[in-house]
Amino acid sequence: MKEYRLFAQSMYDRAVGHYETFGVSVFEDGVMIRIVRDVSPDRKRVEALVSEFNREHLEPVHLDQAIEDFLLDYDC
C-alpha cells in the first residue's frame, strides 16, 4: 500500500533568504521510499496534488514527471 503525503520544509538561499515550502513524500507500508522537496510554497496546490496522486494510485516511478508537469500547469 503506497501513500503520498505532504510535508512542510524551510528552504534557504543566500538571496531569496528563508522561505516556507512544501514537498511530497511516498510511504510504502509505513516506510518512506521517495521524497521530492520544494514542490511549491502554495500549500493548497500541493495538498490537491497529493490527493490526486493517492486517488489515482500514482506509481512512485512516475512521481518526478508528475511534479514536472505540475510545475508547468499553472492556470492563469
Place this chain on the structure above:
Amino acid sequence: MLCDLCPRECHIERTERQGGYCGVGTLPKIARIAPHYDEEPILSGTGGAGTVFFSGCSLRCVYCQNHEISADDFGTYITPYQLSEEYRRLEAMGVHNIEFVTPTHYIDAILESLCYYRPKLPLVYNSSGYEKVESLKKLDGVIDIYLPDFKYSNNTLAHRLSACADYAETAAAAIEEMLRQVGAPVMEDKLMKRGVMIRHLVLPSHVKNSIGVLEIIKEKWDSSVLVSLMSQYFPTGKADQYPDINRRITLREYQKVLDKLYELELDGFAQELESADKKYVPKWNYGN
C-alpha cells in the same frame, strides 16, 4: 501632441508635463542618471553602463520592479538639451555606453537630445518589448544595441498582469524590427557593441510562460540574438493582490527554466539566484 508612440495608442494630448497612459509628459522625466554596474557583464564591463532611467511606463506591470519610477510619479523633468549634457557627463566618467531605460514614450525627446550631442559610445535601448514598429523605425541608424524584455508567451497572463492581451505578437514584431536594424551581436574586448539581447524575468508560478518565451526565441531568432535569463524577481508594486506572484521564485522553478535554456542551446546569460535581492534596484535620486 496626441500621443500614439506606443502600442497603447492612447491618443491623449501629452503636453510637456501632462501624461498619457505612460503617466508622463513629453519632456524627459528622469529618476536616475549614473554608471550602473549590475547589468550583464558585456554591458557593464569595468566602467559601468551609462544608464538614463526615465520615469513613467507604457506597460505598467502590476509587479513592476521599479514601480517607484514607472507608476509612482517619481522623477525630475529636464529638457532634451539638458539630457544631452548628461551624455557628456557620463561619457567623461568612462562608461561603456549610454543606456536609455524605459525610453518608449520619450523617443522624440531622445532624438532631439542627440541633435545637440551624439555620444561617441554605443547607444542602448532598454525597453519592456511592448513597442510599436512604426515608432522603432524612427530609431533606425541611431540605436546600436537593443535590450528588449520578452515577458510573456501567454497573452492571458499578459492581460492579467500588464493589461495587454497582445503582448506576445507585439513584442515579437518589435524584436524583429530591432534585429532588422542592428543585426547579429557584435563584440569587442568582451563588450557588446551592436545587436539585440532579449531579457526574460522568470515569474513565480509561471514556469510554462518562461519556457514558452524561450521556445519562441529559439524558433524565431535562435543565435541571431543573445538571451539574458533573470531570476531577480521580488514581489513589489501591486503583487500582493496576486497570490501566484506574491513571493520570490523557488530554486526548483528557476532550475526548470534554466534547464530549458540549456536544452535549446540559446546564447547569452543566466543570472545567479543570488541576484534576487532588492539591493539590485538602484537608488532613485535624480534632482535630489
